[in-house]
Amino acid sequence: MSAEPVRLYEESNDNLPWLPLPEKGWREFRILPPEKTFLKTFEDLPFDQYAPHCQRYRRFSQFKMSCFANSWMPALLPHRPFIQSAEYNQHSGGILREFEPLKCNIEPYVDEVFSMLKIDPDRFYHLDVHQYRVCATPGAEGISVPEGPHRDGQQYVVVLVFRRHQITGAECRLYDPKTGQPFYKIMLEENEGIVLDDEKLLHNATNIKTAGGQDGHRDYLVLNINEWEKRRYGEAFECAMSDTMFSSILD
Ligand SMILES: [Fe+2]
Numbered sequence: 001m002s003a004e005p006v007r008l009y010e011e012s013n014d015n016l017p018w019l020p021l022p023e024k025g026w027r028e029f030r031i032l033p034p035e036k037t038f039l040k041t042f043e044d045l046p047f048d049q050y051a052p053h054c055q056r057y058r059r060f061s062q063f064k065m066s067c068f069a070n071s072w073m074p075a076l077l078p079h080r081p082f083i084q085s086a087e088y089n090q091h092s093g094g095i096l097r098e099f100e101p102l103k104c105n106i107e108p109y110v111d112e113v114f115s116m117l118k119i120d121p122d123r124f125y126h127l128d129v130h131q132y133r134v135c136a137t138p139g140a141e142g143i144s145v146p147e148g149p150h151r152d153g154q155q156y157v158v159v160l161v162f163r164r165h166q167i168t169g170a171e172c173r174l175y176d177p178k179t180g181q182p183f184y185k186i187m188l189e190e191n192e193g194i195v196l197d198d199e200k201l202l203h204n205a206t207n208i209k210t211a212g213g214q215d216g217h218r219d220y221l222v223l224n225i226n227e228w229e230k231r232r233y234g235e236a237f238e239c240a241m242s243d244t245m246f247s248s249i250l251d
Pocket of ligand 1: 150157203
């Protein structure tokens with residue numbers, strides 16, 4: 001396996017959203033161009049105080065997903081802090097992070113993504129949605145992923161890119177979890193997305209640089225999807241994830 005990732009052009013942007021996720025563990029796809037009102041909600045995202053060096057802004061909400069008449073509908077869950085296992089996130093795992101809830105309407109996008117996954121319509125699923133703007137300035141790169149190559153500790157991870165304004169970089173890279181070697185890279189352009197089987201792959205994104213010496217930014221959503229029985233939600237889950245931080249300190 002090459003240390004340098006290689007883009008497999010024949011697999012990119014095949015615009016076939018109604019096929020199940022391939023055995024290889026990822027699929028790229030096009031997404032609906034967003035309404036102006038949707039794009040506007042990226043403009044007042046609060047600063048991410050948990051990653052102050054990243055120039056990152058974000059909101060976050062959680063949903064219970066169910067399917068009625070072939071449409072996947074999100075039901076907003078009571079707002080709670082976000083927490084990941086320290087096993088998967090060395091940067092801020094095990095820490096309860098408080099983010100403001102989403103203001104944008106995610107319904108068209110989550111219906112599209114859930115339909116693409118071909119998951120069981122008779123089951124419920126848990127969905128986390130993270131809305132991000134990462135900025136780059138002439139003096140500082142924007143950092144989308146401070147933890148480097150990682151899993152999110154979910155069943156599926158989805159990245160949806162809506163705007164790349166005066167930037168270069170933010171290239172998505174996939175890694176073999178056994179060797180840690182990168183084997184695939186893709187630049188997600190505006191209105192493109194990728195779904196990952198998080199149990200099969202590590203992922204990362206390169207830093208964002210300005211293009212032309214002016215301030216720039218990337219606007220995107222990240223979705224985390226799990227069967228409802230394996231949901232990352234609630235007090236018991238938060239306690240279990242907090243414990244992972246203490247065990248990683250003791251290790
Ligand atoms: Fe991630």
